[in-house]
Amino acid sequence: MNPEEVPQLIAQIALADPRVKRENEFERRAQVLMWAGILADVPYDYAIKAAHEHYAQSVWPILPADIATRWTATVRDRMNxxxxxxxxxxxxxxxxxxxxxxxxxxxxxxxxxxxxxxxxxxxxxxxxxxxxxxxxxxxxxxxxxxxxxxxxxxxxxxxxxxxxxxPDPLDVRCDWCRAPAGEPCRQGKNLARRRSSHPSRIEAAAARQNQEPTP
Known part of the structure; x- marks a missing residue:
């Protein structure tokens, strides 16, 4: 996001939540600089969408970290x-x-x-x-x-x-977290991706490989 787009982003968010916008001129400039630094890699349209999704689920004021975190998760999901x-x-x-x-x-x-x-x-x-x-x-x-x-x-x-x-655990479905074949295992209430597969999935992949005929 370009620094010039940040004031417009804050103004758009303020239409739904006036608490976000600073009235003091000094604080307003500092706010723009802070948001611009945190959201430098986030596209403007995505930031607007993230704000919509935030206020559809929460009554708390949105922070730039909320938008940046959503963007990071989206990028990770797309690349995986x-x-x-x-x-x-x-x-x-x-x-x-x-x-x-x-x-x-x-x-x-x-x-x-x-x-x-x-x-x-x-x-x-x-x-x-x-x-x-x-x-x-x-x-x-x-x-x-x-x-x-x-x-x-x-x-x-x-x-x-x-x-x-x-054996590749992602070749089989995980019976523990229900992750389909080809998708990493997940954990927690937010279903975050695990760095490693569940033990039962690893065992299932090994059993499947052992059952396959040797070429």
């Missing part, structure tokens, strides 16, 4: 459902390759493009995974894959398990 498509740029042209990849990810994050579905390329025993990779080609240059792994932890972990020939 996204599989980076292979850029059309030449893999040897690293600058172009990375630029195209970044543009695609930015479009998904901002909602301009829907997340690309998981193609299940690596959801198979190790030998079959390698055969698919050999047939379809490298998904992305290894070095770049390692660099962006921290931004796509779910996908990176699934690839690691597939290459190691280990």
């Amino acid at each position: 459902r996204h599989t980076d498509p292979t850029p059309l740029a030449d893999p040897e042209d690293e600058a172009a390759w990375r630029a195209e990849l970044l543009a695609t990810r930015t479009a998904v994050i901002t909602g301009q493009t829907a997340p690309a579905p998981l193609l299940e390329l690596t959801a198979a025993p190790e030998a079959e995974v390698q055969e698919r990779l050999n047939r379809n080609g490298q998904y992305m240059p290894t070095r770049i894959g390692e660099q962006i792994a921290q931004y796509r932890p779910v996908r990176a972990e699934r690839e690691r398990l597939a290459r190691a020939g280990q």
